[in-house]
Amino acid sequence: MNTFSTTSKTTATKPLVIKIGGAILEKESALQALLAVIAKLRNKQVVLVHGGGCVVDEMLAQAGFTTEKKHGLRVTPSEQMSIISGALAGTVNKSIVATANSMGLMAVGLSLNDGDMVSCELSLLELGFVGVPKTNNSKLLDSLLKTEFLPVISSIGALPSGELVNVNADDAAVAICQLLNAELLLLTDVNGVKGSDGEYLSSLDHEQAHSLINEGVIAGGMTAKVNAALHAAKQLRRSIAVASWQSPEQIMQLLDGQGVGTQIQPH
Numbered sequence: 001m002n003t004f005s006t007t008s009k010t011t012a013t014k015p016l017v018i019k020i021g022g023a024i025l026e027k028e029s030a031l032q033a034l035l036a037v038i039a040k041l042r043n044k045q046v047v048l049v050h051g052g053g054c055v056v057d058e059m060l061a062q063a064g065f066t067t068e069k070k071h072g073l074r075v076t077p078s079e080q081m082s083i084i085s086g087a088l089a090g091t092v093n094k095s096i097v098a099t100a101n102s103m104g105l106m107a108v109g110l111s112l113n114d115g116d117m118v119s120c121e122l123s124l125l126e127l128g129f130v131g132v133p134k135t136n137n138s139k140l141l142d143s144l145l146k147t148e149f150l151p152v153i154s155s156i157g158a159l160p161s162g163e164l165v166n167v168n169a170d171d172a173a174v175a176i177c178q179l180l181n182a183e184l185l186l187l188t189d190v191n192g193v194k195g196s197d198g199e200y201l202s203s204l205d206h207e208q209a210h211s212l213i214n215e216g217v218i219a220g221g222m223t224a225k226v227n228a229a230l231h232a233a234k235q236l237r238r239s240i241a242v243a244s245w246q247s248p249e250q251i252m253q254l255l256d257g258q259g260v261g262t263q264i265q266p267h
Ligand SMILES: Nc1ncnc2c1ncn2[C@@H]1O[C@H](COP(=O)(O)OP(=O)(O)O)[C@@H](O)[C@H]1O
Pocket: 020, 021, 022, 023, 051, 052, 053, 187, 188, 189, 190, 192, 193, 194, 195, 217, 218, 219, 220, 221, 222, 223, 225
């Protein structure tokens, strides 16, 4: 089934949420190429959600902290939160916005809790200040999209108590997608999800994904991404694409209904 087409009546008016991983920031030309494709998407409302794990790694190391990940998620002690939020909601968010604006895209930098879009609960996985996002209010995004701004959202969130939390950017993108009932594209530094034979899979269902995670074939940041995509696919009852930001022209192919990367299935 083509769930990613501008020609389908049900999806024609849906906004498109594109998540970009941090590694794109180390390749300015790739970010510019992606933004150039976004600029060409006439009549399509686009929201960018970004990570920046590699920038967080660098800034924590510069401050003399060590860092560890569990299930692909960063353990976040309270004393590291100001560096992490400074890296993601500050440095990374502002530089993406500035690059987009230099290309005439009218970008606006936001974080998850702005306009009460999304609030967070603490993760039950005992990871410190790691948040699980819950959708709240789409008013801010609705009005920005209506007035043709490009929202650029970092994965820094907040608890109802007002404390900041670190949210995996794939989970953040899923929450924004749910908030807008949007289409979702998870762009990363590889062409999709690889199976046991090392080849990219064109499609991945729930059962296959869990065995590949248990076997360690899907590991690190890809675990968090596949889990986030499975959750979104199930909730939205449509497949979610994991593809590469290295070939942004693939976005056009996806919008034309051609399968690229790995399609994560709803069951
Ligand atoms: N089965 C797999 N298929 C593809 N990539 C995988 C797989 N298992 C682990 N990875 C790793 O996951 C990385 C992507 O996750 P991550 O670095 O968190 O990306 P992003 O920053 O885009 O969210 C890939 O660069 C790759 O090294």
